[in-house]
Each structure stands twice: as C-alpha cells, then as structure tokens.
Amino acid sequence: MTSEKSAISVSNLTKRYGNLLAVDGIHFKVQRGRIFGFLGPNGAGKTTTIKAILGLIKVDEGEIEINGMNIKENGKEAKRSIGYLPERISFYDNLTALQNLSFYAELKGSTNEECKALLEEIGLGQVMNKKVRKFSRGMIQRLGIARSLLGDPDILILDEPSTGLDPEGSLLVKEKLRSLNGKGCTIFLSSHILAEVQAICSDVIIINKGKLVAEGRIEDLSRKLEIKPKITISLDEKPPENILNELSNMQGIYKVEGKGSLIEVTCEPEVKVDVLIHLKKSGLKIKDFETRTPSLEKIFMKCIKEGS
Amino acid sequence: MKELRCVAKKEIMDNIRNKWIIFSSGILVLLLLTSLFLMPSLKYCADFKEAISQLAKLVSPIVPIIALILGYASIAREIESGTMEALVAMPISRREIIAGKFLGLLAVLVISISISFGVSAMVIAFSRTMENFSYFFLFMLYTILLGSSFLALSFFFSSLLRKRSSALILAIFIWFFFNLIMPLIQTGLLLEVGMKGALAGKIPDWFYALDFLNPLSMYTSLVDMLAGSAKNLPSFYTPYSLVAVFLIWILLFFLLTVLKFERTDI
Numbered sequence: 001m002t003s004e005k006s007a008i009s010v011s012n013l014t015k016r017y018g019n020l021l022a023v024d025g026i027h028f029k030v031q032r033g034r035i036f037g038f039l040g041p042n043g044a045g046k047t048t049t050i051k052a053i054l055g056l057i058k059v060d061e062g063e064i065e066i067n068g069m070n071i072k073e074n075g076k077e078a079k080r081s082i083g084y085l086p087e088r089i090s091f092y093d094n095l096t097a098l099q100n101l102s103f104y105a106e107l108k109g110s111t112n113e114e115c116k117a118l119l120e121e122i123g124l125g126q127v128m129n130k131k132v133r134k135f136s137r138g139m140i141q142r143l144g145i146a147r148s149l150l151g152d153p154d155i156l157i158l159d160e161p162s163t164g165l166d167p168e169g170s171l172l173v174k175e176k177l178r179s180l181n182g183k184g185c186t187i188f189l190s191s192h193i194l195a196e197v198q199a200i201c202s203d204v205i206i207i208n209k210g211k212l213v214a215e216g217r218i219e220d221l222s223r224k225l226e227i228k229p230k231i232t233i234s235l236d237e238k239p240p241e242n243i244l245n246e247l248s249n250m251q252g253i254y255k256v257e258g259k260g261s262l263i264e265v266t267c268e269p270e271v272k273v274d275v276l277i278h279l280k281k282s283g284l285k286i287k288d289f290e291t292r293t294p295s296l297e298k299i300f301m302k303c304i305k306e307g308s
Numbered sequence: 309m310k311e312l313r314c315v316a317k318k319e320i321m322d323n324i325r326n327k328w329i330i331f332s333s334g335i336l337v338l339l340l341l342t343s344l345f346l347m348p349s350l351k352y353c354a355d356f357k358e359a360i361s362q363l364a365k366l367v368s369p370i371v372p373i374i375a376l377i378l379g380y381a382s383i384a385r386e387i388e389s390g391t392m393e394a395l396v397a398m399p400i401s402r403r404e405i406i407a408g409k410f411l412g413l414l415a416v417l418v419i420s421i422s423i424s425f426g427v428s429a430m431v432i433a434f435s436r437t438m439e440n441f442s443y444f445f446l447f448m449l450y451t452i453l454l455g456s457s458f459l460a461l462s463f464f465f466s467s468l469l470r471k472r473s474s475a476l477i478l479a480i481f482i483w484f485f486f487n488l489i490m491p492l493i494q495t496g497l498l499l500e501v502g503m504k505g506a507l508a509g510k511i512p513d514w515f516y517a518l519d520f521l522n523p524l525s526m527y528t529s530l531v532d533m534l535a536g537s538a539k540n541l542p543s544f545y546t547p548y549s550l551v552a553v554f555l556i557w558i559l560l561f562f563l564l565t566v567l568k569f570e571r572t573d574i
C-alpha cells in the first residue's frame with residue numbers, strides 16, 4: 001500500500017445474472033480528490049458495478065478496494081468512508097424524515113444536529129417531521145442525498161443523483177458536490193445527463209454491455225478520439241485570404257473556415273490562444289470569440305459505437 | 309454492538325405500532341379472559357394449574373400468528389422496498405443487521421405477549437380468586453418460547469424470498485402446516501406404525517421424538533407437564549429437554565438466516 005492508493009480500485013470485476021454477463025472483467029481506478037462520471041447506455045452495468053463496489057452483491061470474479069481496503073474482507077471499515085445514493089432510493093415509510101435520517105446517522109457515527117442541519121441545507125427543513133410516506137419523488141431524492149452526506153464521507157458514490165430533482169434541486173446538488181470536492185472528497189457518479197457530467201466531472205469512465213470502453217480525463221479522451229475544440233472568432237471585417245492560409249499552416253490547426261466576417265478554427269486545445277494572438281498581430285480587430293470544448297456527448301457516442 | 313442496538317431499536321419503533329400486532333394481542337387477551345370467565349369448565353376453576361391446559365389450546369393458534377405477522381416479510385419487505393440496500397451500504401456487517409432485526413422483533417413479540425398475559429392476570433387478580441399464579445407466569449414463558457420459535461422460522465423464510473406477496477403465502481402455509489398438517493401426519497404415523505404399542509397402552513418413544521419437529525406439540529407437552537396431566541413419558545422427554553429443543557430451534561433458524569443473508573444479492 002502506498003500513500004497514493006486510489007479511492008476506489010476495481011480489478012477484473014465480473015458479475016453474471018444467470019446467463020447474462022452484466023459486468024465483464026472491468027478494471028478501473030478512481031484517484032482521490034477527483035470527480036468521476038460513470039457513463040454507459042441503459043443496461044450497461046453501471047448500477048451492477050456500483051453495487052459490487054459497496055459489497056451489495058456477490059461478484060463472480062474480481063477484487064474491489066476502497067482506500068486500499070478490500071470490500072469483502074474489510075467491508076464494515078471500508079464502508080465507513082463511503083456515502084452512497086442508490087439508484088432506487090427508499091426509506092422507512094412509517095418513520096419521519098428526521099427519524100429515518102437519525103437512524104442512519106447513528107450507524108455512521110454522526111449526530112442528530114448534523115441530521116437537522118443537512119435537512120435544512122437540502123431544503124427539507126420544513127418537512128423533517130413528516131412521515132416519508134407522504135413525500136414526493138423529488139423530496140425522497142433530496143432525503144437520499146442528505147443520507148449520502150451523513151458523517152462527512154471521503155468518497156461519495158451516487159447512482160443518478162439528479163433523477164427527479166427540480167432545477168433548483170439539481171443546482172443545489174451540483175454546488176454541494178463541487179464544494180465537497182473542494183474539501184477533498186472523491187466523487188463517483190453515474191448519470192445520463194452528459195451536460196451535467198461535463199460541467200462537474202474531471203474524468204469519465206464509459207462502459208457498454210458490461211465492458212469498459214473508455215477511461216480518462218475528458219480532455220485526454222477528446223484528444224485521443226480526435227474530437228477537437230472549435231473556436232469561432234468574429235471580426236469587424238472579412239479577413240484577407242492570406243491570413244486564413246497562414247492560420248491553416250500553423251502547428252496544431254486542423255481546419256480553418258472563413259464565413260464572411262466569422263472564422264471557424266478547429267485546433268488542438270493548446271493553440272487556441274495562438275490563433276487569437278496571430279489574428280491580433282495581423283492587425284485584425286476581434287469583436288468577439290467563442291470556444292467550444294468537444295462535447296461529452298460526442299465522446300460518448302463515439303466510444304459506444306466503436307465499442308460495439 | 310452499537311450497530312446491533314441501533315437496528316434493533318429501529319425495528320421495535322417500526323413494528324410496535326403495527327395494527328395487526330395490536331389487534332392479535334387484543335384477541336389473545338379476549339380469549340384468555342372470556343374463557344376464564346365464561347367457559348363452564350374454567351368458570352369455577354380456582355387453580356391455574358388446572359386451567360392452563362385448556363387455555364393453551366386457545367393460545368396456541370394465536371401466538372404463532374403474532375410471530376408470523378412480525379417475521380414473515382421482515383427481510384423480504386426491506387429487500388423489495390429498497391431500504392435493505394441503504395442499510396447494507398452503511399458501516400455495519402450483514403450479521404449485525406440480521407441479529408439486530410431479530411432481537412428487535414423478538415422484543416416486540418415478548419412485549420406483546422407479556423402485555424396480553426399481564427392484562428389478563430390483572431383482570432383475574434382483581435375479580436376472582438385463583439391460586440398458583442406462578443403457573444401462569446411459567447405458562448407465559450412457554451408461550452414466549454412458542455412465539456419465538458415461530459418468529460425464527462418465519463424470519464428464516466423471509467430471507468429466502470424477495471417479495472412480500474410470496475412471503476405472505478408462505479407464512480399462511482407455515483401456520484397450516486404446523487397447526488393442521490403436522491398433527492395429522494403424526495397421528496397417521498401412529499395409527500399406521502405404532503398401533504401395536506398404542507393398543508398395548510404404551511405410545512412408542514419415536515412418537516414423542518417426532519414432537520421435537522413441531523413447536524406446537526412441544527408447547528402442548530410443556531403445558532401438560534406443568535399441569536401435571538402428562539403421564540408415562542419417555543425419559544428424554546422432560547421440560548428441560550423440551551425447553552432446550554425450543555432454544556435449538558430458535559438458534560438454528562436464526563443461524564440459517566444469517567448464512568442465507570450473507571449470500572444474498574441486495
């Protein structure tokens with residue numbers, strides 16, 4: 001064990017349900033302090049992988065370590081540092097929100113005060129003494145998020161955290177995740193909302209039909225898949241041809257297109273600034289510019305197609 | 309240990325106000341009292357020692373029902389609803405979850421039987437003279453053993469199933485099996501195989517051993533022994549051995565539940 005052990009390490013994970021190979025020899029590591037998006041089409045095996053990480057299901061093969069602790073041998077200790085939001089969230093219907101949360105808090109070694117504070121923070125302060133039976137879908141989702149945050153976990157594992165949340169709720173969650181991550185919490189979340197993943201995750205892991213198809217930082221993946229960022233520059237006049245030609249000959253630039261007073265440049269991320277500098281030096285007036293990072297959607301679709 | 313207590317506490321909170329438990333405990337009180345005050349054979353009976361055999365006949369179908377209501381879906385329901393997933397993801401071992409749930413349910417069972425018997429005892433104590441109240445207390449302890457064995461049994465079966473509806477059907481079957489089918493099999497066997505011995509006035513030993521397979525038979529025997537109405541018993545068939553077998557039953561099904569649950573995908 002080294003000091004830089006991963007927060008979550010999954011090796012050769014395999015899980016069968018009867019004849020169905022739900023997860024097929026997956027390997028990956030989640031480094032500490034990062035936010036990982038775990039992506040894949042419906043039925044890809046995300047929930048199954050997450051359940052295996054938490055020791056909820058018996059796996060056919062493979063080893064899982066949480067902070068260097070094996071989940072099979074040292075499950076109780078390993079789970080102390082994890083906050084978990086299941087895909088299907090449920091609570092004891094007969095008990096109130098606060099009673100429910102206090103029960104889990106006791107198991108996590110945190111206090112009733114912390115429960116109340118969390119309920120306030122997540123927007124359930126008004127209804128904490130109401131029975132969960134009377135909660136709406138989104139309120140249950142919020143309560144589930146509060147439960148996952150009990151006891152300041154170092155690792156948060158969230159299976160589709162924004163399902164059922166209103167825009168305010170999902171914004172709240174996004175901000176909370178960023179601030180927790182700022183304090184060093186590692187986050188591993190599965191989601192189908194790629195824009196959200198792109199907005200908060202540094203890394204992604206993509207699986208399809210139980211197999212790993214891509215893993216890495218979003219920029220690295222887009223580079224590898226040759227999905228390039230594009231910048232659109234608007235000038236106050238139509239640029240001369242020779243400047244467009246000069247741009248095309250620069251290192252790291254793939255495509256230059258002039259559209260009236262607009263120029264669209266497809267290039268490596270590092271040369272975006274050079275393009276602007278070159279235009280400025282050539283005496284052109286830049287009115288505005290917009291850079292578009294490659295969308296995660298493109299990466300996702302490309303990976304899924306190549307994988308199958 | 310803290311985890312175990314915490315789960316047990318939640319289980320008690322979640323079950324103690326179960327309306328079916330309250331309802332069947334009420335029935336139990338009603339049966340005990342009406343029989344002691346209205347049944348001709350018990351109305352003038354001044355000694356608990358004489359009354360308990362008859363009372364046991366009334367109690368023995370009801371107490372298993374209370375136990376089955378508590379246990380039948382206790383695991384299946386949590387798996388079906390999804391609360392088990394959140395619980396297993398907490399820093400707690402599966403063994404602790406099962407032990408905590410079982411102890412919590414056991415506490416609810418003991419509370420409901422004790423209250424039913426306690427209320428009945430108080431009403432009797434205030435309204436008529438009965439001797440040998442200590443027999444009533446022993447009678448209650450035996451009843452708790454009976455309930456606990458059914459609780460352990462239904463708890464185990466609830467770990468085999470993932471759906472509440474199938475667990476309910478199984479619970480009904482268990483009740484029928486031990487209340488009606490087992491006694492039929494036992495009598496049938498006795499008539500078929502043990503006729504000679506029975507005719508000679510001595511029931512063969514193996515027939516008594518069969519009782520160990522049915523908590524209700526064990527309960528009846530224990531009560532009969534208490535009332536002094538059991539005669540010519542084999543030497544292995546004593547209150548001590550019966551209580552020991554009860555405890556083995558409870559422990560066995562509890563352990564089977566732990567073994568099963570440790571292998572269950574949540």
Ligand SMILES: Nc1ncnc2c1ncn2[C@@H]1O[C@H](COP(=O)(O)OP(=O)(O)OP(=O)(O)O)[C@@H](O)[C@H]1O
Nearest residue numbers: 017020022040041042043044045046047048049087
């Ligand atoms: N308990 C189970 N029994 C049998 N098959 C199952 C079980 N759970 C999941 N599966 C199967 O395993 C595969 C992976 O399911 P999983 O729930 O992991 O997908 P997912 O990636 O989470 O999908 P989604 O995006 O829809 O949540 C699916 O084909 C599913 O049908």
Ligand SMILES: [Mg+2]
Nearest residue numbers: 046047048087
């Ligand atoms: Mg899923």
